[in-house]
Amino acid sequence: MESDEVKQTWKQKLLFYTTAFFVLLGIFSLFSFLFLVPFVIDPAFTTIFMEFDEEPAQCVTLRTDRRLGASNCSWTSCREGCTKDIYDCTQIFVNYRIPSSNVTIEPQREKRSLLDDYDYDATLEDDLQWSFREARLLPNVKGCGYPPMLNCSIFLKTYKEIGTNFSCYYSKIDPSMVISHLSMWQVYMNLVYALAIPIPSFILSVVYLAIAYFKIYNEDEEAAPLEKNAEDIDFAGGNGAGDTPLPPASGGLTPASEAFREDLASFGHHFKVAMVDDISRDSLVDGVVGSVSVGGNIGKTMTTSISTTGGPVADI
Incomplete structure (x- = not known):
């Protein structure tokens, strides 16, 4: 597992430095071309067109x-x-x-x-x-x-x-x-150097950055959620020493166990709420049940739920 993480780290570093190199190459190529246009490219073309x-x-x-x-x-x-x-x-x-x-010398020329x-x-x-x-x-x-x-x-x-x-x-x-x-050979060489180096370098940089943006980085972004989900599944399904122990699937709950007391208290609470809801609905329908009787019923219900908390399940 550790070797895979190291390999992935080196791959990311290589991708980062390669991308940075092509970004800088594209920037310098563009500015070099813009600098060479007025000082090298334009004079070279003008010298050729003037036909010295x-x-x-x-x-x-x-x-x-x-x-x-x-x-x-x-x-x-x-x-x-x-x-x-x-x-x-x-x-x-x-x-x-x-x-x-x-x-x-052309004798009898018609054109000058x-x-x-x-x-x-x-x-x-x-x-x-x-x-x-x-x-x-x-x-x-x-x-x-x-x-x-x-x-x-x-x-x-x-x-x-x-x-x-x-x-x-x-x-x-x-x-x-x-x-x-005048040196026409030097003129042609200056033109070749000014065009053959910056332009291909800039095109190569643009092509790489386009491939890196639309393919390499997109694949990494799509693979990252899948790897994260796989790690979460492995963590949830693992039974290592650091995992939280699950309660045993077999064996009944005893009245003295802590889990039994918590379940019983939860049951009493839900039972009390249900009784209050029933009494409230009856009072709205009949219109004759007063607040005193409701209070008495609530107190009785509370007495019943409290008395059943510490007792066995059979008493309930």
């Missing part, structure tokens, strides 16, 4: 403007904190040239490409001609980050000087946007 050319272009810093005031700072080349308000912004404009290997709308020069015969002029330079597609991964002071110091040459990556969707760093 992985072949680097040649960029040269054209000019650098520093502006003050929220109305003058519609964008900035670097911002530490994606949710930070911009009141002091530094805007770097560059010209970039696409390598000739990336240019496809998106780059044509942005001063695109398809011939590139002269090195002084640029594929695009005055493009906005950003460190990434959102133009924001957090130290130590992105330090805006170092970024601006590196690219703000006029005439600085460096490699850059332009967007085929918006050629006016140029970023200084």
Whole structure:
């Protein structure tokens, strides 16, 4: 019996700790996903949708403007904190040239490409001609980050000087946007990590908690009353040393026994009450029995019941 109780206790503890683990896992997974959406998932999807050319272009810093005031700072080349308000912004404009290997010349084209709308020069015969002029330079597609991964002071110091040459990556969707760093493999890996870990963990937690709530705990609650009833039956039917002894089934009651006296007193009490009820009914029917006669009868009845208490059953 003791081993069963110990086994049941360990089972309950294991169930408790397992449930607590999945509750915490679900909470942390949910908050992690909500945290990763603006900082990892959204920038990764935006980088993919903007279709940056992985072949680097040649960029040269054209000019650098520093502006003050929220109305003058519609964008900035670097911002530490994606949710930070911009009141002091530094805007770097560059010209970039696409390598000739990336240019496809189609004679007598009927449709103009998106780059044509942005001063695109398809011939590139002269090195002084640029594929695009005055493009906005950003460190990434959102133009924001957090130290130590992105330090805006170092970024601006590196690219703000006029005439600085460096490699850059332009967007085929918006050629006016140029970023200084691009690794599509890292973008895809960040997206996989941000989606493949929190979402399955949260789903697994929800599935376990649903099974535990509708099946495991319900079975335990249904089994608990049955076990309690079984224990009560065992206790009532047991004949252990601590059980209350029952009176013997065989053998008559003797006049000297305590049980006999109690039964006799109970009988006299019920007999007295019955006599009073009979007298009361007779008085109501006949209407002639007075209170004196009733009292006399009650006294006689009481005398009779008292006299029979100590005597044998035969006298009654």
